[in-house]
Amino acid sequence: MAVISSKQVQLRLAANRPAPRVPVAGIVARPVVRAAGPAAAAPSRAARPARQATVAAVASAAPAQALARTEQGLQVPHGPNAKLVNLMAPATEHAALKAACNKRLELSDRNACDVELLCVGAFSPLTGFLCKDEYESVVQNMRLRDGTLLGLPIVLDTNENIIPGDKVLLTYQGEDLAVMDVTSRYTPNKPVECLKCYGTSSLEHPAVQMVAMERGKFYVGGPIKGLALPKRVFPCASPADVRSTLPANSDVLAFQCRNPIHKAHYELFIRALDAPNVRNPGAVCLVHPTCGPTQDDDIPGIVRFHTYEVLKEETKNPRLRWAYLPYSMHMAGPREAIQHMIIRKNYGCTHFIIGRDMAGCKSTVSGQDFYGAYDAQEMANKHAAELNMQTVPSLNIAxxxxxxxxxxxxxxxxxxxxxxxxxxxxxxxxxxxxxxxxxxxxxxxxxxxxxxxxxxx
Incomplete structure (x- = not known):
């Protein structure tokens, strides 16, 4: 096992310490936004030493620090303006918005999840699907052009003849979800996208298969206005809904999962509430499973939802909050860890519980891991201060x-x-x-x- 000295711990903590904070109207002690810079791509699989001691030592040594908060005492939303986006159009505008459309596009399950998360502000500060320049910036640098951190590009794919200037009615399973003003149409470099975002362009990676074999040839970008949310068999509370249930001026931990929760998992997030960098009393944990499309061999979303509902009733723990996220997993390891942190930040979380091999996956041919066991933790720790969040490594429970x-x-x-x-x-x-x-x-x-x-x- 690797050994890290106390001096190394102090140096690493200093490197990850939040930037100086300046007061901004309506926001308490908001951190200064860092300048845009290159972000590390997902590491290759070659020669990854075990780094559990380093990651765990740095995280456990970190003291509880004051985080920027809104005037209501909650986590600030992501983005330079620190505003929670709401793209839902008033009902009085629906008829005119639909009448102006000259094209119609039926969404895939994955795209419908993205439209919903855009509309409710889970992807704040985004107001639509990425245009070419923004897409390329996120792929290459893990940042929007203004420097705002974004783990993965949010794109809308198509094989249809949709061009800039079109107004497109986005539909899903017979329902009108949103209207999109198309400002950009482009042919993505899919191998580069996969290599940068997933660390590989091999079809052995499930997300590379998705990009190469499921997505259309073209991507279209532009702002959207929401008409309705998808009708789902499980309720998906919006960021604003979840924030309304959170205690003010308290730490809120996020626990992400995509499988049924067993007792070891439960022990993980309950014990995380007592981590050294979590302020108590008053801290709560948001159990926030993804119920959208995942891997083919995962348990169906509706079944997972039922397991969470019965567990919520069985435990009745007042320190827990429960909500469900209509997010489509990419199994992107380090980059997806950043994406999950941004989403949970918009839902009001100040801390993110991150486990071994977060959002990792294996080759469909060899069974070899695409990411190192602690790559995601290291990426999360690297960007936590910029995100105004702290990480809590999940304990190895036996x-x-x-x-x-x-x-x-x-x-x-x-x-x-x-x-x-x-x-x-x-x-x-x-x-x-x-x-x-x-x-x-x-x-x-x-x-x-x-x-x-x-x-x-």
């Missing part, structure tokens, strides 16, 4: 016969007997109707998953 859940280092130091249950074995036990150990999973969650298996059979 269940022991003697003491229940403890951190892995405690289990090793005290020579405790650790119990393990792999995901494959868990699924086999579910299908076989075997009893699932209560230390591993919540009964309510197991019941939902069993119902899914029975329905599939």
């Amino acid at each position: 269940y022991t016969e003697e003491r229940g859940y403890v951190t892995a280092d405690v289990a090793k130091a005290e020579n405790l007997k650790v119990l393990n249950l792999s995901g494959t074995k868990f699924r086999q036990m579910l299908r076989g109707g075997e009893d699932i150990p209560e230390w591993f999973a919540f009964k309510s969650v197991v019941n939902v998953l069993r119902e899914q298996i029975m329905s599939e059979a």
